[in-house]
Amino acid sequence: MNLKKAKMILDKDFKIAQIDKRIYGSFIEHLGRAVYEGIYEPGHPLADDQGFRKDVISLVKELNVPIIRYPGGNFVSGYNWEDGVGPKADRPRRLELAWRTVEINEVGTNEFADWAKKVDSEVNMAVNLGTRGIDAARNLVEYCNHPSGSYWSDLRISHGYKNPHKFQTWCLGNEMDGPWQIGHKTAVEYGRIASEAAKVMKWVDPTIELVACGSSSSSMPTFADWEATVLDHTYDQVEYISLHQYYGNRDHDTANFVARSLDMDAFIRSVTAICDYVKAKKRSKKNINLSFDEWNVWYHSNEADRKMDPWQIAPHQLEDVYTFEDAILVGCMLITMLKHADRVKIACMAQLVNVIAPIMTDRGGAAWKQTIFYPYMHASVFGRGTALNSIISSPLYDSKDFTDVPYLESTAVYNEETDELTIFAVNRDLEEPLLLECDVRNFEGYRVIEHIVLEHNDAKARNTISNPANVIPHNRGNAEIKDGYIQSTLSKFSWNVIRLSK
Structure with missing residues (x-):
């Protein structure tokens, strides 16, 4: 694929x-x-x-x-x-x-x-x-x-x-x-x-x-x-x-x-x-x-x-x-x-x-x-720190009310005091994962410490008093750094938090 x-x-x-x-x-x-x-x-x-x-x-x-x-x-x-x-x-x-x-x-x-x-x-x-x-x-x-x-x-x-x-x-x-x-x-x-x-x-x-x-x-x-x-x-x-x-x-x-x-x-x-x-x-x-x-x-x-x-x-x-x-x-x-x-x-x-x-x-x-x-x-x-101006190139789709909707919705926050960088990313694609390549060469010495993912096969899934853990995040995302680039596959229709630190 x-x-x-x-x-x-x-x-x-x-x-x-x-x-x-x-x-x-x-x-x-x-x-x-x-x-x-x-x-x-x-x-x-x-x-x-x-x-x-x-x-x-x-x-x-x-x-x-x-x-x-x-x-x-x-x-x-x-x-x-x-x-x-x-x-x-x-x-x-x-x-x-x-x-x-x-x-x-x-x-x-x-x-x-x-x-x-x-x-x-x-x-x-x-x-x-x-x-x-x-x-x-x-x-x-x-x-x-x-x-x-x-x-x-x-x-x-x-x-x-x-x-x-x-x-x-x-x-x-x-x-x-x-x-x-x-x-x-x-x-x-x-x-x-x-x-x-x-x-x-x-x-x-x-x-x-x-x-x-x-x-x-x-x-x-x-x-x-x-x-x-x-x-x-x-x-x-x-x-x-x-x-x-x-x-x-x-x-x-x-x-x-x-x-x-x-x-x-x-x-x-x-x-x-x-x-x-x-x-x-x-x-x-x-x-x-x-x-x-x-x-x-x-x-x-x-x-x-x-x-x-x-x-x-x-x-x-x-x-x-x-x-x-x-x-x-x-x-x-x-x-x-x-x-x-x-x-x-x-x-x-x-x-x-x-x-x-x-x-x-x-x-x-x-x-x-x-x-x-x-x-x-x-x-x-x-998300505490400085909001970074992320330069993003994403494939697009059209919907009933919007044109050129990016499949990737993302931003990043740099916390200089704690030497942490956090990327928030949504894959809007309802059917397929999205490959993400992120250039972080300016953050030399940083490593991925956690990749949190919120995903579910049912877009209408809910948490209730009888099933309060039906939709919960996990930290089994696959983001990794190699030669100054983060490589990750964002699950279809998912919320992602990729955390980096020195």
Whole structure:
């Protein structure tokens, strides 16, 4: 059999940028069972003294998640943050209009800050610019970040938190371009309130960084105009603009589905261009970077969610059970963001537990890893360092929505501190292995220490509570170095992590 062959050239000096660790962030929203029965389940055999599940904490720590967006999402646009602080017995139950559930407010800002410390993560805090605005936003910053001596900081102290949380990254609302959003706004309306909120939030704490809302997806009819208008108002006050994108495979066209990371690439390039247009228009020296703070596969649970009765507490909602092909696309999306590490500084897989998530739990029972857990973990653990500009030559294919799709989707990360080089590679070919030849002559003295492979004969294979190890990686890949070249056969339709070290 004459296999297709792809070539790659890597050089220490072919650099894109130092990778911001926050690119491996995630997201917990008060939605479905993400909080209640997800991270928090008092009475569970593995619950700690605060009610947080220790098995979930352990799995999140495996992912090495550096930052977690909270508390939403659509939820935040109707959330009164004061409901979630102070004695739990005094906290109100609220109708949660975004997802049509009942919010019990047993977990709020302080509890989530505690949980984030348990998983060694930072909090990416969102403020409500839907039903609320400037005053509530500045008060929340004061409550969280001001040391003492003011009403809101002293209130925090009275709640048992003497030291400020010092949250550094803040989101100015959520998806305000979407008609589904509580308090939906035009770009001008949002740009004005975001600018004014940003101003007073930074007056309270000048050290914070702010994310303005970009479009909810690249398919929004207001896309591009929205970004340009919002940045026209907020450019001097914010550091980032957000991107959100989800993909699905409703027509069961796998070759087309796993090519959708090309759409993500085009989205990133377009938003970067808009940012730079506004920079030029304003004669600014400042770059606006990107926060891809919602991304994932999301479609499996749509039909079940449409049938859900409203006003439940922690219902089974948005509980996609992921397939092997979903893991392949997630790997391609991670690679895509790393290729843009010069501008994508923050990203949040949406979400983290139970709700379109890599981690699932059973009430009173086990927690397990979905298929998408593995590429996310590999990238987060091994993808720290400098993103390299990989020179790639790959055979191509066409699909329903895309032309010239490379069978090889790949990038590499060089960690100078540890003398490690990691190659992430996907073979999109559904039928055949792909030969990979990678020139690493610039990495003299390096050897292959591991070649991890995630593969399965069934693209629709899933991990479940009864079969949690159906799709798991192995380290029996065949990559080897000879005369400065890596030679490897990438299994058909596979995710690969080739690790080198001196």
